[in-house]
Amino acid sequence: MDAHHFEACYLIETPLDPAHVAEVLAGEQSCGTFARVEGETDALRERARATVESIEELESVPAPSLPNGWLERRAAAGKPLAGPFRRARLTVRFPVANVGANLPTLAATVSGNLFDLGEVTGLRLESLRLPAEYRQRFDMPRQGIAGTRALTGVQGRPLIGTIVKPNVGLSAEETGALAARLCAAGVDFIKDDEVCADPVHAPLRERVQAVMRAVRTHQDRTGKHVMVAFNITDETDAMRRHADLVQAEGGSCVMASLNWCGYSAVQTLRRHTPLALHGHRNGYGALSRHPLLGFSFQAWQTLWRLAGVDHMHVHGLQGKFSQTDDEVVESAHDTLAPLAPGLDDAVLPAVSNGQWAGTVPLTWERLRSTDLLFMSGGGILAHPDGPAAGVASIQQAWEAVAAGTPLDHFARHAPELQRALGFFGSKA
Template identity: 50%
Template sequence: MALQRIEADYIIETANNPHKAAEVMAGEQSSGTFAKVPGETPELKARAAARVESVEVISEADLPSLPGAAGYDSAPIKRARVTLSWPIDNIGPSLPNLVATVAGNLFELRDFSGLRLLDMRLPEAFASAYPGPRFGVAGTRELTGVTQGPLIGSIVKPSVGFSPEETADLVQTLCEADIDFIKDDELQADGPTCPFNDRVRAVMATINRHADRTGKKVMFAFNLTGDLDQMRRRHDVVVEHGGTCVMASLNSVGLVGMIELGRHNALPIHAHRNGWGYLTRHPMLGWSYVAWQKLWRLAGADHMHVNGLQSKFSENDDSVIASAKTCLTPMFDAKSCIAMPVFSSAQTALQAPATYAGLGSADLMVAAGGGIMAHPDGPAAGVSSLRRAYEASIAGISLEEAARDHPALARSLMGQAA
């Protein structure tokens, strides 16, 4: 049976009775307020109030996780899993208003010293209201010509400072290295030293020449992050010059910006999550990626960054794999909204076995900077070592065995072990 109500799962921490605290959440995020008011009749509450679907106490805490909460002088601090639901008629199938409903003022309530949104489930009406990924895994594979295995990609480094011509020179090097995908760094935008339009012209001239000569058209994700009209114009410039991908920084353009880009786009959207840490790093505050990424997939993201295993960031490997798996998990019966997970941050051949084993799928993209450019035998060897590492992992062959007849992989493993 199709879901008729919006549902959201949380973990809460409170010194109050967890069942009463959940009722406070439900009231704050629907028809209630701190005092009974005229007009909130039983009939209205039956029609519009949020409902507490379940409360499960899971543990106790010695100290409150966050400041500013009430009632912690003597009461025990309990943690619980809570599920709330809302009638969709409260807001209709609106992503911006969904965020206000499931992740609004409740984070500020004094009843809680911890509150985190874990997951949410949405009625099919949301699938009809938003485009979802227009390309996803299948469309990305078609545009790149990579029909199986991971897409091997890299990032333009240095992050900023290159001119359009210097960027195009690096792109030429990576094209000759047999790369599948290249992206702007999220810090590269439309500055005077590397204007967006000039960068597109220079880079696509290089990519198009390479495609004419070899038959392989490398996908380049141009960072068009900006105001709404700027993003539309920049998208159209990429299309005009034969580009096959654009990139947006999700936390910078916001949900409405991504929705409008998703409705305008004729190219895959590479969604970068920079800034994600401030929404999630504390385990008792903010969002789980499992919940958060659903917004962006529905808005139109085709590729979603998920961090990488053994990376430079604080996220643990289990969380990275869980994030990647959820990008490949259908959201609705009528529209799957599948997005390709992008593994990045200090990725090399060494992470290939655990990445493939954890995800259980080759529908992924690896964005490796130093793992390719810093290979002792050059970028072509870096690309080759990564590709061979994933081929071996998919075939169930150890990296050590695969490296015996693959010098580039052997040299990569030696460098990582040093």
């Protein structure tokens, strides 16, 4: 791959020759359509057409993975295309000059109408590869891993975080009081839930002020700054105002629901504020859960990292969602890998959903990195002895894995961990 091209890898399923479909795909997403048009000269095609770099044919299947009206219309016209349905992995090379440093157009180029093509009964964007020069034309993390560690004062271990619970419903003052308890408990990071942005019962302005009073009081007393990811998901101008408010109150982080804000809004927010940008992935399952449709995490997170996010949700091991542990591990490794060789643009993986002290050993065993944000909502706030004991139980679990000691042995001298193992372990 040279400096003038980027590559996308696709998994396709089709009743046709995969080589033919690969050319349809390349033409559709560059300078072609279903028939060659006036002005589509050989010189223009040489300059602007995407090219198929490789085709790896995989196993065939007897039935299509997805419904397809195009095939139904062919059958009705007496031109049926029956199986087998052939699967293949394609690598397609695109000219950088077709796109430039335009993130929404980059996303449209590598996905666009492809999921609607009649020639396919399955299509998934698996990965993106960018030359370093091209990646550097987009936004970089403003804080990333090193900046987040510097702001929170956490070095040499994972950050321990939690989520405001109940997800929505607390007043601004109640949220501030909970933040004060969590700060005192020793947590490093607190975030809003994705469904709580600017509700009537806890307007964002009031919530930011109440929470930051607690954060500042704790910092004045202990010197410890607790990072709070305020959910500022909104329309673009509102998000900029919200970020300014958080910064004015001494905050260090804001959160956005990436899929629902959109690339342009997140880029605008990134360029407006130096605060850490916590990227929430809610809605990603709709784009990824079917194995023959949508985006792999590597491709999805690549596009969002070009918008300059600092943290990225990857879900959690043995969690409550549908992802396998292997997928969670691969996603975390994706966020920690540079988007192009030689660059320092890793973002902090946020491990979350169904996490508690008991999932710490597996998290360490599989990820083998302390560069992560380990977040636990119920695992902290539902601890039978209260949130402070919940935080302590997770701190103790990470101390145990750092020492190479099984949790049950370490818990003999760690009552908060002992209680967590008995309480949450019985519900597993």
